[in-house]
Amino acid sequence: MESIEFYIKAGAIAEKARSLARSIAKPGEKMLAIAQKIESFITENGGRPAFPVNLSANERAAHYTPSINDESVIGDKDLLKIDIGVQVEGFIIDTSLTLDFSEENGKLLEASQNALESALSVMKSGASFRVVGGAIEEEIKKAGFKVIDNLNGHLIERYLLHAGVDLPNTPSSGNVLQEGQVFAVEPFATMGRGRVTEQNYCQIYSLFGGKVRGETAREVLSLAINDFQTLPFAKRWLTLPYSDLQIDLALGEIIKNGAGTSYPMLSDNGLVSQAETTVVIEKEGVKVLCNPKT
Ligand code: MN
Ligand code: MN
Numbered sequence: 001m002e003s004i005e006f007y008i009k010a011g012a013i014a015e016k017a018r019s020l021a022r023s024i025a026k027p028g029e030k031m032l033a034i035a036q037k038i039e040s041f042i043t044e045n046g047g048r049p050a051f052p053v054n055l056s057a058n059e060r061a062a063h064y065t066p067s068i069n070d071e072s073v074i075g076d077k078d079l080l081k082i083d084i085g086v087q088v089e090g091f092i093i094d095t096s097l098t099l100d101f102s103e104e105n106g107k108l109l110e111a112s113q114n115a116l117e118s119a120l121s122v123m124k125s126g127a128s129f130r131v132v133g134g135a136i137e138e139e140i141k142k143a144g145f146k147v148i149d150n151l152n153g154h155l156i157e158r159y160l161l162h163a164g165v166d167l168p169n170t171p172s173s174g175n176v177l178q179e180g181q182v183f184a185v186e187p188f189a190t191m192g193r194g195r196v197t198e199q200n201y202c203q204i205y206s207l208f209g210g211k212v213r214g215e216t217a218r219e220v221l222s223l224a225i226n227d228f229q230t231l232p233f234a235k236r237w238l239t240l241p242y243s244d245l246q247i248d249l250a251l252g253e254i255i256k257n258g259a260g261t262s263y264p265m266l267s268d269n270g271l272v273s274q275a276e277t278t279v280v281i282e283k284e285g286v287k288v289l290c291n292p293k294t
Contacts, residue, residue, distance in 0.1 A: 003158070006091035007182065007280065011289035013047040014086040014093040014278075018294045021053075021084065027076045027101050031055050032066040034074070034082075035234075042086050050085030050092040050161060052204055052234035056265070057081075061148060061188055061196045061272045063263045065203050068236035077102035079109070081274045090159035090229065094184040095290045096276035108189055109273045111143035115169075115187035116275040116292055119153075123279065123286045125179035134171035136187045146194035148268060153185040156278060159229050161206075181281045182289075192270025199265040205251055206232040210259030216242055217250040221259060232263060 001009075020041050025034050035053040042049050052065040057078040066072065074080060083096035100109050118135040132153075140147045153167030161184075165175065169187050177183070207224035219240065224233060238247060254260045279286035 003091055004280065006088045007093065007289050010047055010086045010088040010091050010093040011278070013042060013045045013088070014084060014095050014290040015294040016045060017042055017084050017086060018095060018097055018290070021082045021097065022099065025074060025080060025082060025099055027074050027078065029074050030070075031072045031074065032068075032070045035066050038082075038084060047086040047088050050087035050094065051232035052237070054083035055080060056083070056272075058271055059192060059269060060265060060267045061151060061190075061274065062266045063204055064201070064265045065234050066236070067203050074101070077104070079105050079271050079273060081272070083274070083276065085161065087231065092156050092161055093278045093290050094156065094161060094276060095278060095292065096186065096274050097292070098273040098275065105271060105273070107143055108145055108191060108271060111140050111145050111189035112187045112273040112275040113292070114143070115139035115189065116185060116277065119185050119187065120279065120286055120288065123177060123183075123185070123281065125177060125281050125283050127177045129167055129173040129175040129177070130171040132177075132185075133168045133173065136169045137171060140187065140189045143189065145189040145191060148188035148190050148194055148196055148272065150195050151186070151188050151266070153183055156182040156184055159231060161231060177281045179281055179283055182278060183281065184276060184278050186274060186276035188272055188274045190268045190270055190272045192268035192272065194268070196266035196268050199267050201265040202262050203235045204232050204263040205235065205255075205260055206230055206263075207254055207260035210257055212254055212257050212259055214250060214253050216246050217253040220247065220250045221254055224260070
């Protein structure tokens with residue numbers, strides 16, 4: 001198969017996973033059960049999660065995935081971002097949706113959706129990132145909200161979720177889109193200050209290798225490379241016969257030695273909505289790999 005065929009296959013699975021997420025994520029449901037159901041669904045449908053399902057509510061913008069002991073439930077009035085990654089043979093789709101259980105934040109939700117649509121409408125080979133970021137910022141400001149300016153879209157390559165090029169949500173980069181590139185486009189609209197900060201909660205890691213001394217650290221590192229191919233994973237995915245503390249120490253050693261990255265939860269100080277999909281850049285526009293309305 002050509003790479004585009006893998007992307008199309010992953011996109012179709014991601015669309016179905018979005019529909020499932022919409023139908024099962026309801027107030028009172030356990031966060032852990034929702035994440036696990038979506039992740040299993042991806043596997044049962046011929047893909048693999050490209051990263052753990054993120055369920056970031058309210059002022060949380062990204063990187064909340066439940067721990068194995070997580071007892072938290074979706075709140076009655078939550079504004080819930082569900083961020084889903086699907087990969088087939090390393091070809092990754094990154095997509096998210098926002099659900100407004102309060103039914104009071106429709107404008108904020110629509111602001112990120114409209115910003116995504118507006119961005120997609122100006123993206124094509126040769127278009128400046130400035131134009132894309134400008135379109136996103138304009139939609140969100142017009143609706144009376146702020147853009148989160150330290151969260152970006154990103155280039156995707158095989159087995160690389162963040163392939164080294166950011167696509168800012170503001171007109172701040174002079175880069176130019178190139179035909180054949182794959183980008184995740186992900187505007188965030190916020191009622192807060194427009195800047196996320198790292199929180200003291202971390203369940204997501206990606207490990208890519210390097211020298212570590214400890215026996216447990218070596219074991220965690222080789223398992224992550226074998227099972228997750230350097231893509232982000234959840235601590236709850238590690239099926240190793242060690243205590244939480246031992247795993248934390250091992251991960252700490254790995255990160256300290258530069259053999260991996262941690263992804264702490266990111267929050268703003270007000271409600272946040274997000275819309276995201278993955279596209280291929282074409283001569284006259286983009287091919288949307290996963291319909292962000294599913
Ligand atoms: Mn995402
Ligand atoms: Mn993304």
